[in-house]
Amino acid sequence: MLAYIARRLASTVLVMGIVAVFVFLLLHLSPGDPAAIIAGDNATAEQIEGIRKQLGLDDALPVQFYRWLAAVLHGDLGISIFSNEPVAKLISQRIEPTLSLALTTLIIAVTLAVSFGVVAAWKVGSWIDRSLMVVSVLGFSVPVFVVGYMLIYVFSISLRWLPVQGYSPIDQGFGPWIERLILPSIALGLAYVALIARITRTSMLEVLAEDYIRTANAKGVATRSVLLKHALKNAGVPIVTVIGIGVALLIGGVVITETVFNIPGVGRLVVDAISKRDYPIIQGVILIFSGVYVLVNLLVDLSYTLLDPRIRY
């Protein structure tokens, strides 16, 4: 087990190393002079030269990479070109809304999707099962921002049940905080729900066909207990795997959802950075989001032994 964890950690470090190389090279492999890209269209020759000096762009690539990586490992993601502030600080200022949105979405989506999938598998062919199919096809087809605007239009503008946009920090009260996260979480979570519910259903169907489920039913175990204790626990591995893989969906969606709902998070930071070509911010955010994704999937891998004691490494 320890050997497995060590091996898995090593491969995680390797993947993150490759991600770092990609993120670093993005700026250097692009057509044109990185200093000129960073400086923007209206920069003078001196400004470009200044940026080149400041970033040490005249050194050999490996030297630059080493210097950049060393800084990143010390938590220094560079300086924003536009605001002249450390990227790490800008990201940490914006992390709360993003984390809130991601967590509420995760909780709402997983709860909904797993219950939906379990019921659909239990009542195969029922209207719940068929409506799951509709939800999953729609979830994969309607983009986050279209769902978002529809929700805003119906619940905020027409019915006036919920505030239209924005974010309220959690230390200013739980009510306003959750009120503003409901619609974004639903918009962001729809595709995620579709993905998880579909796998839950498939995985549950497989387990429900097992002999021990029939035995449990025959000896009179309550249906609820059969479904949750006997079946769901054994159907867990593929479900948890998909929850992990789907985090990529959440991360990509966060960027769009924050723009639709005007939430001042990390996603908005990166969207604002695009138009200003603030490259250190884009690089820093990609690095952090990829890191989160890799880490979540590491945890998912390690959780298999908890779910299924037969899995030994």
Added chain:
Amino acid sequence: MSVIAAEPALIAAKPRSAQLRRFARRNPTIVAGGTILAIIAALAIAAPLFAGDAITMQPALRLRPPSEANWFGTDHLGRDVFARTVYGAQVSLFVGISVAAMSITGGLVIGLLSGYFRKVDAVVMRLMDGLMAIPAILLAIALVALTRASVTAVIVAITIPEIPRVVRLVRAVVLSVREAPYVEAAIAGGTPTWKILLRHILPNTIAPLIVQATYICASAILIEAALSFLGAGTPPEIPTWGNMIAQSRLFLSRAPWTIFCPGIALALVVLAVNLLGDGLRDRLDPRLARRM
């Protein structure tokens, strides 16, 4: 001989329309998805003939609701939303199909080589793992932000994150067939490696790749729209569904049609492509179909 000759005559005797009906009954999703897609593609191609003017601004007619003259109403600059929605289909379909074609081609070549040659495999797969760890939209944003906004840049930026998924799929197929008796027989018979790859291994990848291509097309259309929406995609002067929605977002309460018309068009196209993909998957890859 006469028995063998009689059989094709029997099949030919069935009228064509009956065959089509049978195909439609057995593959409802392929037919539904394919039909919607064909209609939208025809509209997109024929746009200059009927859609009208998508570019001219008529400030006097701004934010008009849908009417006889403007089926989908007008936007905040008085442009015809119907014309813009129809022209928007051009960009979406072009990007979707190009990305699918390019990532399948690229992924196929890399996947074949990586699956067949062990030495290449370890390095290539680590690189692919790294690429896959970067969320597709963020990678595309970064790539587009580097270059000047253009449709080509968008296509390349969406293709790169899709390639590893194709590579993995092709590689898995190659690994499963390279031990097959007929491949070993070909090796033993002295068949050149390129011929083994092209003639004995490549055909096995075609069915799963067709299915994968439709899913990539759907995801490319969604990412293109997202990039345009975020202002990191197709230049704003070309009407796309993403930038139509982005430009209209301040007018959601006054003119919801400016957002929902392109939004529904977008969802409809992606839905059609997904339906086509699901249908093709059920038909071409029964093993996968059972698992989903």
